[in-house]
Every structure is written in C-alpha cells, then in structure tokens.
Amino acid sequence: MDTLALVWHAVIAYIDTYVHNFGVGIAYFFTIKNVLTVFAGVAIGTFFGAVPGMTITMSVALVMPFTFNLEPLTAISLLLAVYVGAIYGGSISAILLNTPGTPAAACTCMDGFALSQKGQAAKALQMANWASCVGDLTSTTIVILICPLLGSAALYFNSPEYFALVLFSVTIIGGLSGQSMVKGLIAGALGFLVAMVGMDPFTGLGRFDFGSLELTKGFSFVPLLIGLFAIPEVILQLNRSRQMDGQARINVVEAHSKADKNLSWVEFKGSFRHMVRGGIVGLILGLIPGLGATPASFVSYERARRNSPHPELFGKGSLEGVAAAESGNNGVNGATLVPLLTLGIPGDVITAVMLGAFMIFDLKPGPMLFVEHIDLIFGLFCALIMCDVALRVVGVIFIRYAEKIATGIPTSIIFPAILILCVFGSYSINNSLFDIFIMVTFGVAGYFMGLFEIPTVPFLIAFVLAPMLEKGLRRSLTISGGDPTILLSPIAIVFYVLTILAVISLTRGFLSRIKE
DSSP: OHHHHHHHHHHHHHHHHHHHHHHHHHHHHOSHHHHHHHHHHHHHHHHHHHSTTOOHHHHHHHHGGGGTTSOHHHHHHHHHHHHHHHHHHHHHHHHHHSSOSSGGGTTHHHHHHHHHHTTOHHHHHHHHHHHHHHHHHHHHHHHHHHHHHHHHHGGGOOHHHHHHHHHHHHHHHHHHSSSOHHHHHHHHHHHHHHHTOEEOTTTOOEESOTTOSTTTTOOOHHHHHIIIIIHHHHHHHHHHHHHTTTOOOOOOOOOSSHHHHSOOHHHHHHHHHHHHHHHHHHHHHHTSTTOOHHHHHHHHHHHHHHHOSOGGGTTSSOHHHHHHHHHHHHTHHHHTHHHHHHHSOOSSHHHHHHHHHHHHTTOOOSTTHHHHOHHHHHHHHHHHHHHHHHHHHHHHHHHHTHHHHHHSSOHHHHHHHHHHHHHHHHHHHHTOHHHHHHHHHHHHHHHHHHHTTOOSHHHHHHHHHHHHHHHHHHHHHHHTTSOGGGGOOHHHHHHHHHHHHHHHHHHHHHHHHHHO
8 A cells, every 4th residue: 555655646746747847838838929930830831841842851951040049949949830830731732733742741642632633622631731730739749748757767868878879779760761771871971970070079179170160160050951951952953843844733623512622520520530540650650760751651541541441442532541641740740859858869850950959059958858948848848739729720721822832933933042041041150151161062962962862861860969979988988997898788788789680670671672
C-alpha cells in the first residue's frame, strides 16, 4: 500500500506541475503578436507549398532570415507555422495539377487528381484540409503528453550517451536519405568536414580557415542552408519553366452538381478514423530520425486501403485515400520535434533548420531546456495547437482561390523573386558580402550534388550535429583522462548496438538493390 500511495502522490504531483506549466505556456504564447504570426506563417507556408517546385525546406529557409529580430518563441512559432502550412499546401497542386507541391503530397496525387478529373476538386481540397488538421492535432496531442516525460528521462544522458546517440542518428539519416547508402554516408562525411572549419571549441585555435578572418567562426548556417536547398531548386525550376513557357497547365473539370462541390457529413464521418490513424502513423514514423512526411503518407494510405470497405476505389478517386495520405504526412509535424526538444537531435532536415534557429537565439535543445526554459517548451506546444486552428481557417480561404494559387503566378516570375529573397536573406544576417559568397558556393555545390544524386539532407544534418558529436567525444575523453572505456556506458552501448544493426540492415538493402 505504501508503494501504491507513493506512486499515486507522484502522479498527482506530476499532473499538478504539468497543468501549472501549461498555464505558463498559455500566458506566454497567447499574445496578439504570436497568434497573428502563426496565422501569417501558415498562410505563407500554404502558398509556398502550393507552388510546384517549392520544397518545404526552401519555404522554411526563405523565412528564417526574417526571424532574427523576433523573440525566440515568436520566431520558432513562425518557422513551425510555415512548416505546417507548406506540408498542407502541397496537396493543392497535387489535387489540381497531379503535381505535388512538396514531396510529402506525392501520395495525395493518386486519389486527389482522380477526384479532380471527376469534377470533385473542391470536395477533395476540403477533405485534404480536414485530414491535415485532424491528423496534425492527433499527433500534437500525444506529443504534448509524452514530450515532458521523455525530457525528464533524457536528463540521464551525459557526454558519452550523446556521442553514441548522435552517431546512431547520423548513421540512420545518412542511410535513409537516398537510394544509395554510400552516397548518403559520403554526404554526411562532407557535412562533418565542413563543420570542422573555424575555431576549435576546446583549444581556441583556428582549423581549416586558411588565414581568413571570415572563416574564424566557421560557415554561417543560414547562407549555407539557403545555398544548399534554395539555389539548386531555383536553377532547376527556371530551366523547367523555360521549357514549359513559364506557366503551369491546369484543366479542372467542372463540378456536375452541388454534391460534387461540398464535403458531406457522411463522407467526413466515414474518413475520420483514417484521419486519426494517419495522425498516429505520422507520429510513430516522425519519431524515427530520417523518415519524415513522405513515407508516413504512403504507410497511412496503405493502412487505410487495407481497412476500407471499398479498397477497389483507392487510386481511382477515393476520399478515404486523400484523408489517409494527408493525415499521415501532417501527423509528422509535432513528432519530429520530440527528439529535437528532448535530446537536441533533429529528426529530419526541417528540425535541423529549427536547431539552427535555437542556436541563433543561444538556446540549446535538450533535457535542460525543460528545466531552464519550460515556458518556451509549453509555449511551443500552444503554437502547435494554434497552427491547427490557423490551418483550418487559412485552408478554407485558400480553397476558394486554389486554382490561382497553383497556376496564377508564372514560375518564370516567382523563382527569380525567390532568388532575390535568397540574396537578401543571406546578406541581412551579418550585413556581409562574404555570406552571399557562402550562399553561392554552397548553391553550386548543392546543384552538382543533385546532378550526381548525392543527397543534401545528410550533409546538412551532419553539419548541424558535428559540434555535438565532437564535444561529446572530446569532453568524455577529457573527463576520463583519455580512457576510451568511458564511452561504454550501458545507455551508450544500446545505441552502439542499434547503430551496428542499422548499418547491417541498410547494407543488406543496398546490396539487394544492386542485385535487382
């Protein structure tokens, strides 16, 4: 009985603390400035996501330079809102053009465009909006409940455990970010090499800076990010628009009746379970580093097809298919924040960008963030919930003008404008022409990496994680006086075993693809 009483009191104390912290987060977040920022971010993200060729990473990267003069909560909420909006926005062009605005919306094309060709484009767009909101809200609710618990558990991580965890994360992400495991690992190694440029964090001596004062602090994160992801895409899209006369083509079949225009309650109710399940699938896959929204949408879609009373309709214009795909890819949104907030490890390229934003504001994600900045953590939880509200409101407005958003602006105009934003964003950080040089250099590098099919995602994540890996290793060896056995703590060994298993699994998959 004494044990049960202790457990009961511990649970009550945790709930009391949780409710108090949530109240602090509500008071911290809910200001007119923060709410309007979230709505603006969702609108910007939805617009960018609806433009074919605009990736989610590019959308977030373009907005990031405008966050430096904002408060940390406002700035990170803006990036989250753009992220959420961009994933949803990809469904607009997927349904109308059969061209996913973002890779995460690729699965939506299968049923969304088929519905559009039947004159039910408006209905498909409404279902995509509802599914995005429900899937994201389902995932976010669970994340809000489990994230503080995981943050408390992460307090047991020290330098050896962080070294092992980062090593495991880089291995997973390097192997999953492309068809070739070797190319993924090469990209990761290049990212580590570039991260070594600058001042040694322990000795203060310069490394690989070639006597350049500008490189003393290493490569600036935002110009590198913009160059690596935005510039190559701008070049590719400009070439493509020149071949297509700069204008996307659209041929939406008119609705035959009012029933084709509006989503009915019966149709919404019939797809609701797929939305909730898709949110849970997105949550699970979002917690695994390197997977992200695209696999989540396909897994959710396949689960829905197997459990549907009408599986034969999938791929031919099924509202259930649209609901499953969109809830799956949006369910990833909150989940990718869990490893970032609790361990300081980005789960995908977007959260790697978020990690860069935290660093800019001198905030270090990890278990201590739950101790030192609990108001920020719960403020971000409130921002995630508000993103769902904004997504519903903005989505209703955007659906009315979906055709114009997807095709109204020629790519021959929008991408040169984006190029100007890239230059402005890179320069404005430090008012330095050298940052523009960094942007151009990594833009060219990113373009050639694309030509040789070397993925840029493991490069960026390795660049972000390299300081953590180095500090974990060198600090551990310093504490132990050079004894490497300090790296063999029980938790670290678990991650070493997982790393070995991951390498074996990825190698087998790579060899099987070669045989095929």
